Amino acid sequence: MKLFVSEVMHDKEIVDTVFEASQGAIEASKKYGVENVVNGAFGTYFDETGKLLTFETVYRTFDKVDDIQKGKYASSIMGSPEFQAGVKDWLFTSVGLDIPCHIIATPGGTGALSSTVKNILSPGQTVIFPDIGWGPYTTIAKEQRTPIETYQLFDGDHFNIESFKSVCTDVMRKQGKVLVFVNDPCQNPTGYTMTEDEWDQMIDFIKEISKEGAFILLHDIAYIDFNLEGDRYKKIFQRFVDLPENVLTVIAFSASKTMTAYGMRVGAQILISSNEEQMMKVVHACGNTARGVWSTVNNGGMKMFADIALNPEIKERYVIEKSEYVTLLKDRAAIFVKEAEEVGLPLYPYKEGFFVTIRIDDQIVKNELHLKLKTLNIFFVNVYGGLRVAICSIQKEKIYGLAARVKEALDILTGESNTSEED
Numbered sequence: 001m002k003l004f005v006s007e008v009m010h011d012k013e014i015v016d017t018v019f020e021a022s023q024g025a026i027e028a029s030k031k032y033g034v035e036n037v038v039n040g041a042f043g044t045y046f047d048e049t050g051k052l053l054t055f056e057t058v059y060r061t062f063d064k065v066d067d068i069q070k071g072k073y074a075s076s077i078m079g080s081p082e083f084q085a086g087v088k089d090w091l092f093t094s095v096g097l098d099i100p101c102h103i104i105a106t107p108g109g110t111g112a113l114s115s116t117v118k119n120i121l122s123p124g125q126t127v128i129f130p131d132i133g134w135g136p137y138t139t140i141a142k143e144q145r146t147p148i149e150t151y152q153l154f155d156g157d158h159f160n161i162e163s164f165k166s167v168c169t170d171v172m173r174k175q176g177k178v179l180v181f182v183n184d185p186c187q188n189p190t191g192y193t194m195t196e197d198e199w200d201q202m203i204d205f206i207k208e209i210s211k212e213g214a215f216i217l218l219h220d221i222a223y224i225d226f227n228l229e230g231d232r233y234k235k236i237f238q239r240f241v242d243l244p245e246n247v248l249t250v251i252a253f254s255a256s257k258t259m260t261a262y263g264m265r266v267g268a269q270i271l272i273s274s275n276e277e278q279m280m281k282v283v284h285a286c287g288n289t290a291r292g293v294w295s296t297v298n299n300g301g302m303k304m305f306a307d308i309a310l311n312p313e314i315k316e317r318y319v320i321e322k323s324e325y326v327t328l329l330k331d332r333a334a335i336f337v338k339e340a341e342e343v344g345l346p347l348y349p350y351k352e353g354f355f356v357t358i359r360i361d362d363q364i365v366k367n368e369l370h371l372k373l374k375t376l377n378i379f380f381v382n383v384y385g386g387l388r389v390a391i392c393s394i395q396k397e398k399i400y401g402l403a404a405r406v407k408e409a410l411d412i413l414t415g416e417s418n419t420s421e422e423d
């Protein structure tokens, strides 16, 4: 019997832990009533009324995009010129940076990540991810049949620069080229943001190791617009200018969270290198992937983004509207983190963003806790090293007391309950 599916694609059954956990939460809400379910599975922002957050500024701007713009193909495979200008302004010009770059529109940040892996690595070459990271990184690697090495994200409460260095050095020595993912700020799933000093150490290392071969840093900034210091974070990009000729930085931008426009599928690769000739080869390869895989990106979405990014009055309204929700996330996180500390529930170092992760080193305990919580109508995502709590999708009233409920379930599993039968 011949396979319908190709011999090389036959083992690609997709198990997406986020969609799976979200489905559980949806079904439980139907069965037991939404008020009785803690849905900490969705990676999208829900407001305090339990509704998917959609920014007024974004969707009223989208309403004004005319039908022809919404319906037509983009004017360029690489993204419309105004979208490219909008991205450049959003990330660089508006914070006073003048960074020469090439921009390729992609369907969301996922398109940017996937095209980068495909066009940087030859078959059999290894990509490097953080050990605790966004699940679909693995799916992207599987799609290209790319082997994975991981660096440890944390050393105690800090970015593990030593592990980063050692894994990159090993891979460089084996294949003469490194492609490594760094997800910052508001890392998914831990909510960690690297310090300026950690960035400096990383850049110093990149300068050194790139003497041995090509070094491609993929900076995944999916949650950049939800960091607490706002646009000031973007100054980090200045560090990518004037790096040695062997270094290419690819910033993966996503409009999904920035614009509360997950379904619109708008994103971009932003390429920066002092080696224009080599960079152009990557630009051409990524342009070919665009044409051959998705053709052009949603034109109405790109137009809407450009209309906001390049119009100071609309952008100001957007910033004011968004800041309310950055504050709300901060408030939700503060409740959970404080209560977790009070009851002794261990967390990875959270700084900001959509997610907090409960640290559970024992995989069996972690899996059991995940299942146990489901029976209590509490839905989190099972990630490497812990359970991801999507505070972006849990209303404040449901966060109060949540850490204690999780700790109680954990204690029962590990036999560490404080209440003995004699009490």
Ligand SMILES: Cc1ncc(COP(=O)(O)O)c(C=O)c1O
Pocket: 043, 107, 108, 109, 110, 111, 134, 183, 188, 220, 222, 253, 254, 255, 256, 262, 266, 267
């Ligand atoms: C860490 C990270 N990177 C990239 C993405 C890409 O998102 P999208 O393809 O919707 O832009 C996500 C989305 O959840 C993410 O969490």
